[in-house]
Amino acid sequence: MIAAPASSAAATRAAATPPAANPAVADGTAPVAVTRLDLSDFRCYRQARIDLDMRPVALAGPNGAGKTNLLEAVSFLAPGRGLRRARLGEVDRIGGGAWAMAATIQTPAGPVAVGTGRDPEGEGRERRIVRIDGQSLRGQAGLAGVAGIVWLTPLMDRLFLESAGGRRRFLDRLVYGFDPDHAGRVAAYEHALRERGRLLRERSADRAWFDGIEEQLAGQGVAIAAARRELATAIGHAAAEGVGPFPRPVLAMTGAVEDWLGEMPALAAEERMRAALAAGRRGDAESGGAAVGPHRSDLRVRHAAKDMPAEQCSTGEQKALLLAIVLADVRLQAAARGVPPILLLDEVAAHLDGERRTHLYDEILALGVQAWLTGTDADLFAPLADAAQHFRVVDAIVTPR
Ligand SMILES: Nc1ncnc2c1ncn2[C@@H]1O[C@H](COP(=O)(O)OP(=O)(O)O)[C@@H](O)[C@H]1O
Numbered sequence: 001m002i003a004a005p006a007s008s009a010a011a012t013r014a015a016a017t018p019p020a021a022n023p024a025v026a027d028g029t030a031p032v033a034v035t036r037l038d039l040s041d042f043r044c045y046r047q048a049r050i051d052l053d054m055r056p057v058a059l060a061g062p063n064g065a066g067k068t069n070l071l072e073a074v075s076f077l078a079p080g081r082g083l084r085r086a087r088l089g090e091v092d093r094i095g096g097g098a099w100a101m102a103a104t105i106q107t108p109a110g111p112v113a114v115g116t117g118r119d120p121e122g123e124g125r126e127r128r129i130v131r132i133d134g135q136s137l138r139g140q141a142g143l144a145g146v147a148g149i150v151w152l153t154p155l156m157d158r159l160f161l162e163s164a165g166g167r168r169r170f171l172d173r174l175v176y177g178f179d180p181d182h183a184g185r186v187a188a189y190e191h192a193l194r195e196r197g198r199l200l201r202e203r204s205a206d207r208a209w210f211d212g213i214e215e216q217l218a219g220q221g222v223a224i225a226a227a228r229r230e231l232a233t234a235i236g237h238a239a240a241e242g243v244g245p246f247p248r249p250v251l252a253m254t255g256a257v258e259d260w261l262g263e264m265p266a267l268a269a270e271e272r273m274r275a276a277l278a279a280g281r282r283g284d285a286e287s288g289g290a291a292v293g294p295h296r297s298d299l300r301v302r303h304a305a306k307d308m309p310a311e312q313c314s315t316g317e318q319k320a321l322l323l324a325i326v327l328a329d330v331r332l333q334a335a336a337r338g339v340p341p342i343l344l345l346d347e348v349a350a351h352l353d354g355e356r357r358t359h360l361y362d363e364i365l366a367l368g369v370q371a372w373l374t375g376t377d378a379d380l381f382a383p384l385a386d387a388a389q390h391f392r393v394v395d396a397i398v399t400p401r
């Protein structure tokens with residue numbers, strides 16, 4: 001109830017805001033956008049090229065046409081397993097070879113050429129190749145430095161109901177947009193965690209080795225927890241300033257490391273985590289994990305006006321809360337870095353009522369975000385008119401409308 005006046009005031013404000021004509025410039029943000037996408041043997045696409053400008057992208061077409069596959073391709077321009085979290089081999093077109101894609105991403109620093117795909121020489125081990133401007137990267141973390149990519153898909157409808165891992169990954173992707181090094185830190189932390197697990201399994205008695213790994217885990221672990229905690233708070237504040245007709249979310253990271261960060265300086269929290277890991281070796285050897293660290297934290301979200309945990313809200317409310325979080329994040333990123341992320345919204349527009357859809361479109365245009373929107377009905381995107389680029393997707397063929 002407390003939040004009701006704030007959100008209705010924001011709704012009034014949003015409704016009163018005329019759609020900006022040249023928003024990115026007016027807002028002072030420098031847009032980031034995919035301007036070319038080349039796919040080969042990517043799911044239903046044997047070969048496809050799409051040329052784009054900086055505007056939002058509306059993809060309309062029947063079920064099974066290949067819309068989500070296009071969004072999945074864009075999601076591979078971020079570190080990780082893409083928006084379906086598929087195994088790399090699953091993405092290979094059935095009957096085709098190893099998938100590959102090339103994209104041009106416009107950034108404030110100029111165009112960047114990104115190539116990625118499944119390594120055909122992987123010999124049973126799945127490995128994703130990543131090239132930026134022709135240079136091969138070790139790992140994928142470097143992608144986070146090119147563009148922030150954030151998505152909402154129907155697969156995330158159960159994000160609040162399922163494991164904490166999904167929520168951590170969701171927040172981590174948002175953090176990449178503020179601190180591209182976060183991706184590398186999370187990858188290194190997870191690697192070190194596996195190394196320590198291996199030492200414990202092998203009953204290693206090498207104290208120096210444990211000490212070294214645990215010191216690294218503590219340093220990276222506290223940095224990861226601090227970044228997540230800071231962003232969760234900042235998104236909560238950004239959302240409090242107005243999410244239009246969407247319900248206001250309250251975000252909090254929960255976990256031991258987060259608690260310590262609330263009570264002591266980061267260096268002391270690091271020392272605390274290091275000591276906890278050293279003291280927990282025996283127990284961790286039994287359980288086969290690590291009892292303490294940001295890999296055990298969770299993102300808790302509440303519906304402010306109802307004062308209710310997100311997981312107890314209706315499916316529709318949960319979707320609306322997620323969208324409110326994503327929009328607050330985009331706004332925050334545009335303000336903090338002057339660069340909004342690319343936003344992938346799969347089957348989102350159809351589930352919104354008119355007021356919410358109008359607010360979503362206004363916000364996308366006002367922030368100068370290249371949002372990729374999908375739906376079965378082209379009429380959904382009619383209000384965007386020339387402010388967006390419209391495509392029809394049928395049987396894996398993409399044509400401008
Ligand atoms: N590895 C693959 N090889 C060939 N086709 C695939 C592969 N994976 C998925 N598909 C097909 O791609 C089609 C389009 O999927 P999708 O992009 O999800 O459609 P939609 O337009 O409804 O979002 C589906 O018919 C699916 O069977």
Ligand SMILES: [Mg+2]
Binds near residue numbers: 064067068069346347
């Ligand atoms: Mg789809």
